[in-house]
Amino acid sequence: MSQSIDIYLTYCAMKAHFGKGDYGYIGNFNDQNYYDWMDRMSRLETLFKNEATKLFEDGTLDVLKVPDNSHPKLLKEYLGKRISLETMVILDGIFDYSSKWDKKMSDDVMWPDIKKLIENYKKFLTYQIDSCRVIVTNLTTME
Numbered sequence: 001m002s003q004s005i006d007i008y009l010t011y012c013a014m015k016a017h018f019g020k021g022d023y024g025y026i027g028n029f030n031d032q033n034y035y036d037w038m039d040r041m042s043r044l045e046t047l048f049k050n051e052a053t054k055l056f057e058d059g060t061l062d063v064l065k066v067p068d069n070s071h072p073k074l075l076k077e078y079l080g081k082r083i084s085l086e087t088m089v090i091l092d093g094i095f096d097y098s099s100k101w102d103k104k105m106s107d108d109v110m111w112p113d114i115k116k117l118i119e120n121y122k123k124f125l126t127y128q129i130d131s132c133r134v135i136v137t138n139l140t141t142m143e
Contacts, residue, residue, distance in 0.1 A: 044086060044127055049135050051087045056139040064097045066104040075101075075114070088114075089122050090132050 040047060055063050055077065063073040074091065077083045092098050098115050105111045 040084065040086060045131060045135075047084060048087055048090055048127075048132055051083045052091075052132075052135055052139055055083065055087075056136065059140055061095075061140055064091075064095060064100075066101060071105075071108070071111075072097075072101065075111070078114070079110075085117065085121055086125060086127075088118055089125050090127055090129070091136075092118055092122065093127075093129050094133050094136060 055074065063077070066072045071079070074083070074088070074097070078085070078088050098118060101111060102115070
């Protein structure tokens with residue numbers, strides 16, 4: 001029993017570490033990343049709702065559109081640390097924007113690394129997609 005708990009805690013610590021985008025030597029793993037991650041997971045739906053409310057304050061899905069020669073607002077908000085990786089993953093689960101962005105931002109230097117982080121973290125993140133979809137639907141006029 002103790003071994004299965006240790007394995008689960010190690011798994012959770014790895015999810016927290018990689019969710020921060022920190023790769024490399026396992027000795028660099030940080031307990032604080034794990035505690036922060038556990039806190040975010042305990043309030044994930046509230047965190048998503050708060051961040052989505054700011055993103056979709058105009059009631060449209062314009063944050064997902066890729067302007068010519070620029071990054072989408074959603075990506076800018078993530079890079080500015082105003083929204084979390086969890087929100088990026090959830091929105092990609094709802095809209096599959098990453099595959100559309102691939103086509104429009106094929107020459108972008110940062111996007112492939114961020115997309116890889118989203119894809120890797122998507123495998124670890126557990127959330128209720130239907131309740132998140134309802135949140136977005138209530139905030140926007142789904143186009």
